Amino acid sequence: MRALRWDGTRLVLARNVAEPARRPGDALVRVHLAGICRTDLEITRGYLDFRGTLGHEWIGSVVAADDASLISRRVVGEINLPCGACPTCAAALGRHCTGRRVVGIVGADGAFADLLVLPAANLHLVPDAISDREAVFTEPVAAAYEIVEQLRDVEGARVVVLGDGKLGLLVAQVLGAAGARVRLAGRHATKLARAAHLGIPTGEPEAGADIVVDATGAPDGIARALALVRPRGTVVLKTTIAGRHAVDLAPAVINEVTILGSRCGAFPPALDALAAGRVRVAPLIDAMYPLEAGDRAFAHAATSGTLKVLIEPGCTPSAPRRPTPPRR
Numbered sequence: 001m002r003a004l005r006w007d008g009t010r011l012v013l014a015r016n017v018a019e020p021a022r023r024p025g026d027a028l029v030r031v032h033l034a035g036i037c038r039t040d041l042e043i044t045r046g047y048l049d050f051r052g053t054l055g056h057e058w059i060g061s062v063v064a065a066d067d068a069s070l071i072s073r074r075v076v077g078e079i080n081l082p083c084g085a086c087p088t089c090a091a092a093l094g095r096h097c098t099g100r101r102v103v104g105i106v107g108a109d110g111a112f113a114d115l116l117v118l119p120a121a122n123l124h125l126v127p128d129a130i131s132d133r134e135a136v137f138t139e140p141v142a143a144a145y146e147i148v149e150q151l152r153d154v155e156g157a158r159v160v161v162l163g164d165g166k167l168g169l170l171v172a173q174v175l176g177a178a179g180a181r182v183r184l185a186g187r188h189a190t191k192l193a194r195a196a197h198l199g200i201p202t203g204e205p206e207a208g209a210d211i212v213v214d215a216t217g218a219p220d221g222i223a224r225a226l227a228l229v230r231p232r233g234t235v236v237l238k239t240t241i242a243g244r245h246a247v248d249l250a251p252a253v254i255n256e257v258t259i260l261g262s263r264c265g266a267f268p269p270a271l272d273a274l275a276a277g278r279v280r281v282a283p284l285i286d287a288m289y290p291l292e293a294g295d296r297a298f299a300h301a302a303t304s305g306t307l308k309v310l311i312e313p314g315c316t317p318s319a320p321r322r323p324t325p326p327r328r
Contacts, residue, residue, distance in 0.1 A: 002313070003053045003113035004294035006044060011295050017053075020109065020117035027065040027120040029075060033136045033288075034058040034111040036301040036309045038165065038217050039240060040104070044298065047242035048106060055111035055311070056104040059135040065120050074126040076138040077118050078267060079103040095264050112294060114313050124267045129275045136310060137281040138270050140167055144174040145273070146265030147213065147236055155179030160205040160228050163215035164191035166284055166307050167238055171213050172200045177278045180211070190305045198280055214239050222259075223247045231255040236262050284308045 003017045022028045035057035043050045056079045062070040081101040082094030089097050103118060104110020126135045144167065148154060157180045161172045164186020172184045172195065185205045186192050192202045205228055212229045213236040214221035222245060225235040235257055252259055273279045284307045289297035291313040301309040 001114040002291055003109070004055070004291060004311070005053050006051060008049075008051055011044070011054075011298060013292060013294055017113070019115055022064055022117050024066060025119055025121070026117050027070060027075075027123055028063045029060040029077070029116045029118070029123075030063050031058055031060040031111050031113060031116055031313050032074075032132050034311045034313070035136045035140075036297060036311065037140065038167065041298070041302055042217075042240065042242045043105070045242040047240065050105060052104075053109035053111075053113050054104045055113070056102070057136055057139045058111035058116065059126060059132045059138070060111075060116065062123070063115070067120060070120065070123070074132070074135070075123040076126055076135055076267065076271075077103070077116075077124070078122040078264070079105070079139060080264060081108055081118065081122075112291065112311055112313075114291075124271060127271065127275045130271065131282075133285060133310070134274050134281050135271075137170070137279075137284075137308075138267055138274065139264075140170055141174070141270035141273060141279055141281070142265035142267050143167065143238070143263065144170040144265070144279075145269045146262050147171065147238075148174060148178050148269075149265060150236075150260060150262060151211070151234065154211065156181065157210040158208070159183070159211045159213065160185060160209040160225075161213045161215060162186075162205075162221055162224055162228075163213075163217060163239075164188055164195060164202075165215065165217060167217075168213075168215035169195055169198065169200065169284060169307070170279065170281070171215055171238065173198060173279045174273070175211075175213075176200065177273065188305050191307065194283060194307065197283060209233060211236060217241060219245050220247075226251045226255075226257065229255070229257055232257070234258040234260055236260045238262055281308075285310060288312050 034055040082097035083099040101107035159180040161184045176182045208230045212225040214225045215238040288310045
């Protein structure tokens with residue numbers, strides 16, 4: 001099969017990669033679409049020192065599994081592969097298992113390939129109401145919903161989302177749907193226009209927010225968040241970058257600010273929101289590339305002002321194309 005692999009210095013399209021071996025309990029999936037995430041871009045800049053096939057946002061169909069009822073079903077999959085034997089796993093915190101592998105990020109090949117294998121327990125069936133181009137966003141939408149799960153009640157809260165990229169736009173939609181009073185702050189006119197089209201209030205935020213979410217993908221994001229949050233408010237960190245943060249944490253101590261790290265989330269709330277149309281993702285897609293043009297897809301995704309770029313393994317090689325809106 002083919003796979004887009006990162007060797008530590010460059011992306012390489014390998015054409016004769018052995019199909020992943022399926023063990024008992026695993027499912028073999030044919031990838032329909034996979035999305036380029038900010039984390040993928042950071043890996044190519046040195047984040048986590050990963051080597052192998054990238055890609056952790058995907059939608060596909062099951063080719064082989066122990067459970068015959070899964071065959072040919074459309075699925076998405078959770079990305080964490082915990083050991084299942086440590087105290088953290090025993091506490092139902094497998095997403096935080098210290099020995100975990102993470103699809104396309106840590107120790108496990110990802111979805112920029114024709115085929116992917118992972119435990120069937122990680123799979124979630126995709127409702128017919130959700131198109132492939134929407135379902136490929138399940139993982140980042142789940143990450144946005146993790147904030148709601150962690151904070152429990154955000155209704156009426158004054159929220160500032162810093163960052164007008166893909167995750168910032170998803171977080172703003174999710175928190176708005178949960179009843180928060182959201183304002184999104186960013187630095188790109190085209191992205192802010194996209195936010196306005198989605199009904200997200202934008203503009204320069206005022207200090208005193210109850211919650212500030214750092215989705216900037218920039219080293220100075222946490223400092224900006226601390227300057228905007230009220231005393232005893234909460235700063236939610238969603239930024240992961242290859243570089244180091246240098247920040248004065250004295251304001252967090254003086255103002256007794258809660259700093260909350262937030263990563264992956266559960267898939268069912270994300271799939272429910274996508275099926276119901278509470279979160280709109282199709283307007284975030286800028287281009288789709290065949291697997292053979294993976295290097296150009298990454299270059300496009302890294303261009304300022306770009307939101308989501310998708311890779312379509314089954315697509316015939318051609319020029320990149322803008323997607324048509326999904327049918328409803």
